[in-house]
Amino acid sequence: MAVSWKLHGRWIVPFVLMLIVTAFAVSSSRTDAGTPFVDDVMSSTSSRISYDVPASVVPRIGASDAVKAASAFAGRPITAHSVRVGLYNTLQKRNVPVWVIDADGLDLHLPGGDFFSGTPEPVTRAVILVSIDDGHIEGMYSGASSH
Amino acid sequence: MQAIHSRHRARRALAHNITFRIFVALAFVLSSLLFTTNRAYAYCSGLSSYVGRWESGGIQNVSSGLSGTTGYVQGFNPDPTVSNSTAWYMVTIPGQYTYAQTGWVRTSNWSTYYHYAAWRSGYNDSQHEAIDYVTPTNSHNYGVQEISGGTSFEFSYNFSAWLDTANLGWYPTQVEAAAETLNHGDHFPGSASPGPYVEFWGGTYTIYGLGYSVSLTMYDNNSSTDVVGKTQLSSTAFYVWDKRCSDGG
Numbered sequence: 001m002a003v004s005w006k007l008h009g010r011w012i013v014p015f016v017l018m019l020i021v022t023a024f025a026v027s028s029s030r031t032d033a034g035t036p037f038v039d040d041v042m043s044s045t046s047s048r049i050s051y052d053v054p055a056s057v058v059p060r061i062g063a064s065d066a067v068k069a070a071s072a073f074a075g076r077p078i079t080a081h082s083v084r085v086g087l088y089n090t091l092q093k094r095n096v097p098v099w100v101i102d103a104d105g106l107d108l109h110l111p112g113g114d115f116f117s118g119t120p121e122p123v124t125r126a127v128i129l130v131s132i133d134d135g136h137i138e139g140m141y142s143g144a145s146s147h
Numbered sequence: 148m149q150a151i152h153s154r155h156r157a158r159r160a161l162a163h164n165i166t167f168r169i170f171v172a173l174a175f176v177l178s179s180l181l182f183t184t185n186r187a188y189a190y191c192s193g194l195s196s197y198v199g200r201w202e203s204g205g206i207q208n209v210s211s212g213l214s215g216t217t218g219y220v221q222g223f224n225p226d227p228t229v230s231n232s233t234a235w236y237m238v239t240i241p242g243q244y245t246y247a248q249t250g251w252v253r254t255s256n257w258s259t260y261y262h263y264a265a266w267r268s269g270y271n272d273s274q275h276e277a278i279d280y281v282t283p284t285n286s287h288n289y290g291v292q293e294i295s296g297g298t299s300f301e302f303s304y305n306f307s308a309w310l311d312t313a314n315l316g317w318y319p320t321q322v323e324a325a326a327e328t329l330n331h332g333d334h335f336p337g338s339a340s341p342g343p344y345v346e347f348w349g350g351t352y353t354i355y356g357l358g359y360s361v362s363l364t365m366y367d368n369n370s371s372t373d374v375v376g377k378t379q380l381s382s383t384a385f386y387v388w389d390k391r392c393s394d395g396g
Contacts, residue, residue, distance in 0.1 A: 043313070044275060044312060044313045045275075045277060045310055045311065045312060045313070046310060046311035046312075047277070047310060072256065073256060073257065074256060075254070075255055075256030090279060090309050090310060091301075091307075091308045091309050091310060091311065092281075092307055092308070092309045093279075093309075108254060108256075109230040109231045109254060109255075109329060110231060110252060110254065110263065110265065110274075110276045110278075111231060111233040111235060111248065111250070111252050111263065111265055111327060112246070112248060112265040112266075112267060112274050112276070113244070113246065113267075114237060114239040114241050114242070114246050114248075114321070114323050115202060115206060115241065115323060115325070115366055115368050116241040116242035117239075117241070117242055117243065117244045117245075117246070118244070119200065119329055120265075120267070120274040121274065123274075123276060126276070136280065137261075137278075137280060138279075138280050139277070139278055139279045139280060140276070140277070140278040141275075141276070141277050141278075142274075142275065142276045143273040143274055143275030143276060144273050145273075145313070
């Protein structure tokens with residue numbers, strides 16, 4: 001029995017190490033794959049979305065109308081991966097209530113590049129922020145974080 | 148008899164006077180109508196569409212310590228736009244897909260222009276775009292400035308910061324200010340005479356925390372010669388227009 005414990009004991013340290021490594025790998029992969037697109041895109045800027053929305057904030061336009069407004073902005077029907085009410089914050093704006101749309105299937109040609117670089121590829125996926133009051137586009141963010 | 152003649156003369160003079168005034172009034176009304184008609188039916192349509200690049204403005208190289216630029220750009224609402232029509236200021240490492248740019252832009256789907264910031268840190272980086280709605284004003288000053296002594300950039304509109312980037316890890320070496328379209332069917336910023344043109348003025352740049360007026364060398368990168376008109380006013384100011392469009396904006 002004592003021999004058996006000794007044999008088992010030899011494996012405990014590697015086993016625990018393996019558990020730690022596995023747990024770390026799983027948690028890391030969850031962070032990479034599980035970060036919502038909205039958070040990923042916004043993380044490269046000082047702008048933020050808060051989903052801690054007071055009950056008093058009631059959208060005047062519905063989610064489907066918000067998606068329609070985003071589609072009009074994109075010039076084509078978009079695929080909405082998620083649509084949530086949030087509060088939009090920039091260095092100037094404070095807690096502006098918006099529909100936060102993770103929009104896919106865009107073909108937006110936006111500026112970028114200098115005289116001596118090529119022009120950027122069209123934006124195909126973006127976070128589009130639609131006013132919950134009148135449906136105007138309050139903002140748009142694209143470009144996954146790489147910093 | 149003489150009295151009758153003089154009364155006739157007086158009546159004729161009065162009639163001539165009234166007729167003259169009516170003519171003047173009619174001429175005034177007609178010319179006003181003509182002017183209004185011209186503006187109402189101003190022309191910028193039927194532009195042939197093909198992909199290209201029409202980019203016109205100025206550049207200034209800065210050997211070291213460049214940390215930002217700011218300047219005024221006239222607002223404009225170009226129509227039609229097939230791809231986009233834009234006017235901007237930027238700092239960049241030229242030719243390396245490394246820049247921080249801000250200005251206004253209108254694309255084909257929008258009824259108005261928006262203010263934007265765009266940045267990228269090399270060919271392998273994602274193109275980052277941020278568009279923010281603000282209540283339109285007559286004055287548009289755009290700025291991009293490194294902050295906190297690092298390589299994060301702060302974008303401002305009318306001298307109010309609205310967006311900070313993450314740390315981008317590069318230092319710019321050139322200032323650029325330009326208007327740009329990417330399709331021959333786009334209305335390049337500005338209208339032909341009598342305008343309104345899109346003017347850039349009051350440009351500055353910052354070296355080691357000190358501000359200087361820009362000294363721009365004019366530069367063009369145009370796929371054809373029939374689109375862009377440009378006049379340089381000074382080392383800090385120029386204006387552009389679309390030669391094909393007399394639509395009064």
